[in-house]
Amino acid sequence: MEDKEDAKRIVFVTVGTTSFDALVKAVVSQDVKDELQKRGFTHLLIQMGRGIYFPSKCDCEDGSLVVDYFTFSSSIADYIRSASLVISHAGSGSIFETLKLGKPLIVVVNEDLMDNHQCELAEALEERKHLYCARPQTLHQALTKMELKSLVRYTPGDGTPVARIIDRFLGFPDD
Amino acid sequence: MDKNCGCFYSKMVTKCNFGLLIITLAIILMVRALFIIYRCGKALPKRASESFTTLVVLGSGGHTAEMLSLLSVLRKDRFTPRFYIAAATDNMSLQKARSFEDSVADKPAVMEASSQFMQIYRSREVGQSYVTSVWTTIVAIVHALWLMIRIRPQVILCNGPGTCIPLCVIAFLFKVLGIRWSSIFYVESVARVKKLSLSGLLLYKLRIADQFFVQWPQLQKKYPRAHYVGCLM
Numbered sequence: 001m002e003d004k005e006d007a008k009r010i011v012f013v014t015v016g017t018t019s020f021d022a023l024v025k026a027v028v029s030q031d032v033k034d035e036l037q038k039r040g041f042t043h044l045l046i047q048m049g050r051g052i053y054f055p056s057k058c059d060c061e062d063g064s065l066v067v068d069y070f071t072f073s074s075s076i077a078d079y080i081r082s083a084s085l086v087i088s089h090a091g092s093g094s095i096f097e098t099l100k101l102g103k104p105l106i107v108v109v110n111e112d113l114m115d116n117h118q119c120e121l122a123e124a125l126e127e128r129k130h131l132y133c134a135r136p137q138t139l140h141q142a143l144t145k146m147e148l149k150s151l152v153r154y155t156p157g158d159g160t161p162v163a164r165i166i167d168r169f170l171g172f173p174d175d
Numbered sequence: 176m177d178k179n180c181g182c183f184y185s186k187m188v189t190k191c192n193f194g195l196l197i198i199t200l201a202i203i204l205m206v207r208a209l210f211i212i213y214r215c216g217k218a219l220p221k222r223a224s225e226s227f228t229t230l231v232v233l234g235s236g237g238h239t240a241e242m243l244s245l246l247s248v249l250r251k252d253r254f255t256p257r258f259y260i261a262a263a264t265d266n267m268s269l270q271k272a273r274s275f276e277d278s279v280a281d282k283p284a285v286m287e288a289s290s291q292f293m294q295i296y297r298s299r300e301v302g303q304s305y306v307t308s309v310w311t312t313i314v315a316i317v318h319a320l321w322l323m324i325r326i327r328p329q330v331i332l333c334n335g336p337g338t339c340i341p342l343c344v345i346a347f348l349f350k351v352l353g354i355r356w357s358s359i360f361y362v363e364s365v366a367r368v369k370k371l372s373l374s375g376l377l378l379y380k381l382r383i384a385d386q387f388f389v390q391w392p393q394l395q396k397k398y399p400r401a402h403y404v405g406c407l408m
Contacts, residue, residue, distance in 0.1 A: 092365055120366065158244060165386060
């Protein structure tokens, strides 16, 4: 049993609070599933939000990729923690949650969004080699090119510089 | 005839005086507004000794997470009491702020006194039509005014999106009218790398934000009055 748990390599897909059917469709497409399996992943777990596209579940006994999905969960962090690879929408919450947990991440940008500034963040972090960035239609390509070893671990920042400037502005002494 | 004429004359004078009064008032207010804009970004002249009544405007999802990251490093005794405002449609943010306050409070009783949580109507929801948003904007402004009169903050911390704009504009008017002096701090979201958000742009260009923070160096180059502070997350 324990051996089986160890052998579990989960890909966790998250679309956040809205829906992103194009991403769900992309991850369950045959070529993406094949590529994931080729890279030794065993499970594909999808958080699909308010989407209306339901992928077909598969608890394949024949050794092919196990596919499962759910809509929402209050403990997304636990799913990220258990995953070996995260494929996420471009929301900053999901991105930083994954990076802080040190998990390899592919961000898929939703091109249907009106005010699409979200790709800015994903692309800037890709430039610093913290993650890979893709579109739904280029996900397969991104997966084949992906080299997890070349990713640079993200060092979380904090609000200390802001707090110092605010304190000085208001006339508080530095401590 | 004479009497009539005098009456007309005196009416003219009062009308004239009234006009003069209005013009004088307008000039005074304009000078005052210019003074406030001039003072924008200049540190408070006195050494702070007590704490500041602080208004924290929570955006949603990622914005709230960034704001709580900032609050976790601010000294609570300097920013007390704290009032949290979030959009009425956003249930998660106030919940997160509550659990944040719970985690920093030594005793529940202390927390009761030092922090309050409020909701505000939004002027426009995502996807709402522009016609109906005229009415909802009026409601939102009146509501914002009512909240600001109740809180009268000395420090405002905000990081977008739009919810913070009416509150900051009212704070600016409070300064002009001498109702309450406040310092406004705006932190642009980490998601903005090349361009400011509309809220950020407004508060920067109109010089409403006293200190403006960006999390990417590219933005600081474009907006030199901003401070580059690295990622909050």
